[in-house]
Amino acid sequence: MSLQPVMTGRGLTKRYGRVTAMDGADFEVFPGEVLAIIGDNGAGKSTLVKALCGAVQIDEGEIRLDGEAISFSSPMEARDAGIETVYQNLALSPALSIADNMFLGREIYKDGIAGSVFRMLDKKQMRDFARDKLTELGLMTVQSITQAVETLSGGQRQGVAVARAAAFATKFVIMDEPTAALGVKESRRVLELIQDVKSRGMPIVLISHNMPHVFEVADRIHIHRLSRRHAVIRPKDFSMSDAVAIMTGAMEPPADIALPEGAVLN
Numbered sequence: 661m662s663l664q665p666v667m668t669g670r671g672l673t674k675r676y677g678r679v680t681a682m683d684g685a686d687f688e689v690f691p692g693e694v695l696a697i698i699g700d701n702g703a704g705k706s707t708l709v710k711a712l713c714g715a716v717q718i719d720e721g722e723i724r725l726d727g728e729a730i731s732f733s734s735p736m737e738a739r740d741a742g743i744e745t746v747y748q749n750l751a752l753s754p755a756l757s758i759a760d761n762m763f764l765g766r767e768i769y770k771d772g773i774a775g776s777v778f779r780m781l782d783k784k785q786m787r788d789f790a791r792d793k794l795t796e797l798g799l800m801t802v803q804s805i806t807q808a809v810e811t812l813s814g815g816q817r818q819g820v821a822v823a824r825a826a827a828f829a830t831k832f833v834i835m836d837e838p839t840a841a842l843g844v845k846e847s848r849r850v851l852e853l854i855q856d857v858k859s860r861g862m863p864i865v866l867i868s869h870n871m872p873h874v875f876e877v878a879d880r881i882h883i884h885r886l887s888r889r890h891a892v893i894r895p896k897d898f899s900m901s902d903a904v905a906i907m908t909g910a911m912e913p914p915a916d917i918a919l920p921e922g923a924v925l926n
């Protein structure tokens with residue numbers, strides 16, 4: 661049996677009035693890999709991942725999840741299907757606790773009438789789950805799970821966002837510039853987290869402008885150029901300057917899309 665992609669996009673097109681943000685873009689992510697997406701400003705990377713996670717609706721093309729054609733009308737639907745997104749601007753509520761943030765929008769209610777009628781939250785279960793997930797990823801350095809997110813450092817907040825995504829994703833996690841706002845030490849921790857999440861078998865799609873970070877963690881690099889996929893390379897086959905040259909059009913892209921071992925494209 662060949663390795664099948666978790667998600668594929670074919671001919672994805674998105675127009676905003678006269679601007680074509682995505683123009684026949686292809687995409688695929690396979691089980692167990694970190695797929696980085698790079699491209700110049702305005703190349704259409706964000707539009708692509710927004711289409712994959714239901715935040716943008718495509719005008720043309722087809723998206724398949726585990727081989728089934730899907731069309732998410734909201735990020736909530738993509739989340740329900742097992743695709744979690746960690747946004748650059750951290751979609752956390754600062755005033756809420758770590759545990760409450762982890763369960764934002766998917767709170768656990770108490771059993772019986774207390775939950776079904778009076779909508780009482782099962783705070784203990786949520787706290788225990790949040791603590792377990794943060795501990796699993798080596799993130800329980802915070803004093804308490806009931807601590808407000810606004811009291812955490814940028815790196816710790818990013819940790820909570822990654823732990824939340826890793827805890828609930830069943831298909832893959834999308835990370836949009838997860839290290840952009842962080843210092844050197846905090847970025848390092850996030851890169852380790854990416855490796856940890858990958859080692860649990862969860863694929864990651866990582867948008868980043870940071871070439872050293874991309875080359876450190878990616879198994880494959882999807883290069884986006886002029887609103888579509890231009891190339892897919894393996895970091896071990898190319899240098900960072902080659903990747904940038906392909907991205908800017910200064911170097912011809914390789915003829916073939918690099919695939920994980922054992923994978924075929926239909």
Ligand SMILES: Nc1ncnc2c1ncn2[C@@H]1O[C@H](COP(=O)(O)OP(=O)(O)OP(=O)(O)O)[C@@H](O)[C@H]1O
Nearest residue numbers: 676679680681699700701702703704705706707708
């Ligand atoms: N909501 C929108 N309305 C109008 N134009 C848009 C919208 N979103 C994106 N665009 C345009 O589509 C193109 C692709 O944008 P996109 O944000 O996907 O690029 P990007 O590769 O993620 O860029 P960056 O690296 O700067 O974040 C750009 O020309 C952008 O101005």
